[in-house]
Each structure stands twice: as structure tokens, then as C-alpha cells.
Amino acid sequence: MLNWLKQPWLHFIVLGVVLFELQAIIFPEPKPLVGPLSDARIDTLKQQWFSATRRLPTESQLANMIAGELDREMLFQEALSHELHLYDTVVYQRLLRNMQFLQIGQDLPEQARYEMALDMRLHLGDEVIKRRMVQVMEQLLLATQPPAQPSEVMIEAAFAERKSELRRPPRYTIEHLYFSRDRAAEVDNAVDTITANDWQPEQARQLGSPFLPGYRFTQQSPAQLARHFGAAFVKNFEEAGPQAMQWVGPVRSTYGMHYVWVESVTPSRDATLEEVRPELQRDLESELRTEALQAAIAELRQRYELVGV
Incomplete structure (x- = not known):
């Protein structure tokens, strides 16, 4: 056995393997080059x-x-x-x-x-x-x-962290009379007529101008109302402190003036976890996907x- 280990050809093979490995360590294959940008x-x-x-x-x-x-x-x-x-x-x-x-x-x-x-x-x-x-x-x-997939602990932590962001906005059910800019001078008389006769929106609608998006809007958030009336209307409407079963206004918008009947107001509230679970799950999956990709x-x-x- 010892004589076999002393054979020159074996020494030659071992030396060749060692030199090959040393060459790979000392002179590694160059990495593919990326850049620089022009x-x-x-x-x-x-x-x-x-x-x-x-x-x-x-x-x-x-x-x-x-x-x-x-x-x-x-x-x-x-x-x-x-x-x-x-x-x-x-x-x-x-x-x-x-x-x-x-x-x-x-x-x-x-x-x-x-x-x-x-x-x-x-x-x-x-x-x-x-x-x-x-x-x-x-x-x-x-x-x-x-x-990785979002765990229940991650979902609950995200829910707690984003509580204010996830708060449900108020909802309004309203009807309105619209007065275009060229009829702005008629608003006060229309309001006086409605007040004196205690009219409901159906009875008062004849006093206003046509409004392309419509007259009745059900369970609308401020963002949804802004899409129909513009942000200025929503700001003025909410500042007026709308109450259910009351007229509000006149409220100015980018289109003209509106006299608004408020049928119902659903106050803003904190969301429940189950309401926003799909949104949280989707957002966390996106974050984890980005992290895994990076x-x-x-x-x-x-x-x-x-x-x-």
C-alpha cells in the first residue's frame, strides 16, 4: 500500500489538481460586466x-x-x-x-x-x-x-399601524337644487319659497336648473361627492355642518350654487379588521414580493x- 502511494504518476496527478484549484482561487473567472451608463x-x-x-x-x-x-x-x-x-x-x-x-x-x-x-x-x-x-x-x-405569505400577526400589526388611514369616511345621502351661474340671483328667492312652504326636494326641484350628473346621491363619501361637484363643494358643504332631514346652503361649487337636502348622515368611524383584511393582505403581499425580488x-x-x- 505504501509503495503505491510513492508512485510518481500519483504525485503528478495530485500536484496537478492542487495547482488547478489554486489557479481558480488566485485567478477567478472574471464576472460579467454591466455599465457604466453613457x-x-x-x-x-x-x-x-x-x-x-x-x-x-x-x-x-x-x-x-x-x-x-x-x-x-x-x-x-x-x-x-x-x-x-x-x-x-x-x-x-x-x-x-x-x-x-x-x-x-x-x-x-x-x-x-x-x-x-x-x-x-x-x-x-x-x-x-x-x-x-x-x-x-x-x-x-x-x-x-x-x-413569504403575510401572517396573521403581520396583518394585525399593519391594521394597528394604519388605523387612522383606514378610517371609514362619512357618508351622505343628499338631493339638491342646482342654480347655474347665470341664475345665481334667484337662489335667495328659491330658498325663501322652500322655507315658507316647507317643501321637500321633489316639490322644490322645479325651481332649479338641470344638472347633468343628477339630483339624488346615495351614501356618498366626500371623495365621491367631489367627483360630481368638485372639491370646493365638499369643503363648503361639510363646513356648513349638515344634519339629517335638513336643508343646507346655498353651497357654492365650481359649477354654481346648490341648495342641498340632507336625507341622512353616516358619521365617520374606525374600520373593522375584517372590512379591510383584503386590502391589508394585498398590500402586504406586494411589500413581501418587492422584498423578495430585491x-x-x-x-x-x-x-x-x-x-x-
Whole structure:
């Protein structure tokens, strides 16, 4: 046994394996390179930010945008390395459309035109294809590292934290008489007539102008009323302190004046957990999905060299 271990050929093999492993440690395979972004691309990011906010990004905001763009490039490269673009119908149709626009290979069958587009590397410079591949890659990452599901403890904690935000708004059931701007001078007389005769809305409706959204609104929140009458109406209406079975106003809106009959008022109240459980569940699932995706992307970054972060 000892004689066998002394054989030169065995020493040669062991030494070769050791040298191979040392080479891999000392001279590792270079990581795929992503970046840096071109000056033109960075200027585009700045312009997009300015268009959305009407101000230039700070250094920190610009750095975050650049990091996000490099992540997109990395996900695109990863998708290409898995050849995901070769199995996606959106990419297939997009490349055919590009070939048609360029008027290349029009006499060829679809498959031949598609393969020609790949040979021309049209998929590398198409923003629609890039967005699609990034989306597909994100889905693949989430499939391999699925997010956790919200627990009951998380739902209850979110409910407690967002209690004021989740509070149910007041609800109003109202009818109104509408007086357009050119009839504003008639409002006081109409109010006097309604008061003197103790009229209900049905009897008084003849005094007002037509109002396209209608005359009766049932169990409406302030936000819903604002969609019909505008925010100014809701502000003036609520400041008047509406009470059930009473007239309120005249109340001014962006359209004119309104004399409002309040049929019922449901005060605002705290929501119950069961009322908002679907909303909390949906929001938590979205948060956990984002966290899982960011963790997967962070892990993927270890296999790339990102320049310009």
C-alpha cells in the first residue's frame, strides 16, 4: 500500500489538481460586466426625473436612478444568458414588427425573418424587448425564490399601524337644487319659497336648473361627492355642518350654487379588521414580493461587476 502511494504518476496527478484549484482561487473567472451608463443615458434619466417632478434630482436621487438602471441592464443580460428571448412570443412579434418597419426580408417566411432579426441583434437595442425580458427575469427570480405569505400577526400589526388611514369616511345621502351661474340671483328667492312652504326636494326641484350628473346621491363619501361637484363643494358643504332631514346652503361649487337636502348622515368611524383584511393582505403581499425580488436581485449582483454604482 505504501509503495503505491510513492508512485510518481500519483504525485503528478495530485500536484496537478492542487495547482488547478489554486489557479481558480488566485485567478477567478472574471464576472460579467454591466455599465457604466453613457452620459446620454444619464442625461435621459435626469430629464425623466425633471419631467415628473419639475426639479433636478439630487446626487443621492441620481445615484439611486443609476443603480436601478444598472440593475435593469443586469437582469436583461441574465435573461439573455438563459436565452429567454428565444421562447417569448412578445419578443417574437416585436422582432417581426421591427423587420416590417425596416422593410427587410419581406418576401421571407415569418420564421426566417425572425431568425434574421436575431442575427442582426435587433433584440439588443429594443427598449420594449428589454422591458419584457426584465419582467420575465423578475418573474423567474420570484419563481425560484418565492416571497413569504403575510401572517396573521403581520396583518394585525399593519391594521394597528394604519388605523387612522383606514378610517371609514362619512357618508351622505343628499338631493339638491342646482342654480347655474347665470341664475345665481334667484337662489335667495328659491330658498325663501322652500322655507315658507316647507317643501321637500321633489316639490322644490322645479325651481332649479338641470344638472347633468343628477339630483339624488346615495351614501356618498366626500371623495365621491367631489367627483360630481368638485372639491370646493365638499369643503363648503361639510363646513356648513349638515344634519339629517335638513336643508343646507346655498353651497357654492365650481359649477354654481346648490341648495342641498340632507336625507341622512353616516358619521365617520374606525374600520373593522375584517372590512379591510383584503386590502391589508394585498398590500402586504406586494411589500413581501418587492422584498423578495430585491433580495434575489442583490444575490444576483454578486455574480456581476456593476460599474458606475
